[in-house]
Amino acid sequence: MKVESIFITGVGQTKYGKLEGQSLSSLIYEAASMTLLDASIARSQIDAIVISNLASNRFNDQQNLTALCADVLGLSGTPAFRTGASSASGAAAIQQAVMMVKSGMFDNVLVIGVELMNQVPTDVSTSILANSTHPWEQEQGITIPALAAMCTRLNMIHNGLTREQLALVAVKNHKNALLNPLAHFHHKKVTIEDVMNSPIIADPLRLYDFSPRSDGAAAIIISSGKSVKKFCEQPIRITGIGAATDVFAYMDRENLMSLDATRLAAERALKTAGMTQKEIDILEVHDAFTPLELVNLEDMCFFERGSAGKALEEGITEREGQLPVNVSGGLKAKGHPVGATGIGQVLELTLQLRNEAGKRQVPGVETGLAHAIGGFGNNVFVTILSRT
Amino acid sequence: MNDKSLIQEFKENLKKRKLIGTKCRTCGSIGVYPNSQCRKCGNASFEKVKFSGKGTLITYTILHAVPLRFKENAPLVIGLVELEEGGRISAQLNASQDELSVGKKLEAIFQEIDGRILLKFKPLGGI
Structure with missing residues (x-):
């Protein structure tokens, strides 16, 4: 089924980073208020809310974010739902909102993602994030970074992926974040040596191969075509959505070197959009770990197997290149407030398509693709946007 | 079942x-x-x-950032093992860094830790 009549009519996000003195409520309020203002829509026109969050019950001792969110925004009475797909929850929330509007039941759905991760120490956070792995893996002490490291090793042996290419992903995305004032690492320039000399987290992956633990919120409004004519000057069209899951435990997958759910979700999204890879101008790719950017670009068939690293070396995926990837800074440097991340990716594409991305604007962007992963390739969501 | x-x-x-x-x-x-x-x-x-417990190391990592309850045992050596009868299992390895290589032959051991039995692997014939 085509999704051609669904629009993004407003976006907004807080700064990502280690944010002092913020609460879930204050982050939700800030991101949602900016979004309503951006859309020039009255609160009363929001007919439903979808909220995305990974683990507020563990990070902040707070559950029931649906009610909290509606109340904070003065929208009590409005139906509110929550989606869960681990670190892809934000992207899942967007796709759920698209389906809600497409169903005809709702005209304007506010989608909000939030995570406040820095209220617990790093080792507690590591344990919370490891809960996304298979029960057997958890019993062995295996974390998502450990799975990514094992997959990376295989790509180094069989697909020509090099340690330097991984470092270059970090260097590129940190460079992009210098132009994004809301990024977690807005002021941090990173060199290949910085990455190569950073401590080993999960050999062969080092500290600078990983996204930071960020606090932050992002929101967007998904609207029907009927609604969009009334108030939005520059709606961006959602033309394709695709989602897929994979076998839960890494050990049980046939394919250990790439993520099948990424391939499937991208195929489905491109099919609903009626587009091919060649028609995509810009991408936001889930790079919680540097190898993911390269492996997933190959999984989505933007590059042949084993050649995304070379494309990176040639500058093709730089902001000024033929196919810019993660101009926002990506999860790596823009930050990764888990529940907000998938929404923040679509927000970046929306700004780029509206020609409102400031210093990091890529000229002449007509289409964009956002890719979000939950767990280690367990849930993947791909969303395609076009200028209308 | x-x-x-x-x-x-x-x-x-x-x-x-x-x-x-x-x-x-x-x-x-x-x-x-x-x-x-x-x-x-x-x-x-x-x-x-x-299973005989014998198998081959498919891939591995040395994990330094471990979940809280493994803190005392960090870093953890973790591997994915293909058993000789078929089927794969991920587990901790009792192996030093220079013993680790893809394709290495391994065998299962059962190690008692805090009253529970943990399945681990070690280099075949090793200590």
Whole structure:
């Protein structure tokens, strides 16, 4: 089924980073208020809310974010739902909102993602994030970074992926974040040596191969075509959505070197959009770990197997290149407030398509693709946007 | 048998220091950690496979950032092992960094830690 009549009519996000003195409520309020203002829509026109969050019950001792969110925004009475797909929850929330509007039941759905991760120490956070792995893996002490490291090793042996290419992903995305004032690492320039000399987290992956633990919120409004004519000057069209899951435990997958759910979700999204890879101008790719950017670009068939690293070396995926990837800074440097991340990716594409991305604007962007992963390739969501 | 009893049985066997998995009666595919449906063909009838515990290291990592309850044991050496009868299992390895290489032959050991039996692997013939 085509999704051609669904629009993004407003976006907004807080700064990502280690944010002092913020609460879930204050982050939700800030991101949602900016979004309503951006859309020039009255609160009363929001007919439903979808909220995305990974683990507020563990990070902040707070559950029931649906009610909290509606109340904070003065929208009590409005139906509110929550989606869960681990670190892809934000992207899942967007796709759920698209389906809600497409169903005809709702005209304007506010989608909000939030995570406040820095209220617990790093080792507690590591344990919370490891809960996304298979029960057997958890019993062995295996974390998502450990799975990514094992997959990376295989790509180094069989697909020509090099340690330097991984470092270059970090260097590129940190460079992009210098132009994004809301990024977690807005002021941090990173060199290949910085990455190569950073401590080993999960050999062969080092500290600078990983996204930071960020606090932050992002929101967007998904609207029907009927609604969009009334108030939005520059709606961006959602033309394709695709989602897929994979076998839960890494050990049980046939394919250990790439993520099948990424391939499937991208195929489905491109099919609903009626587009091919060649028609995509810009991408936001889930790079919680540097190898993911390269492996997933190959999984989505933007590059042949084993050649995304070379494309990176040639500058093709730089902001000024033929196919810019993660101009926002990506999860790596823009930050990764888990529940907000998938929404923040679509927000970046929306700004780029509206020609409102400031210093990091890529000229002449007509289409964009956002890719979000939950767990280690367990849930993947791909969303395609076009200028209308 | 349902998932619960399959997993219970797998864990009971580990406690007895036995590694016993499943073979799908329809397509013959072998699973180590049990799943209630065969991932290949979707059927749910299995026979038992007793593993020798010998296998090959497919890939590995040395994990320094470990979950809280493994803090005392960091770094953890973690590997993915393909058993000689078929089927894969991820586990901690008792191996030093210079003993680690993809393709290395390994054997299962059952190590008692805090009263529970942990399945680990070590280099074949090693200490």
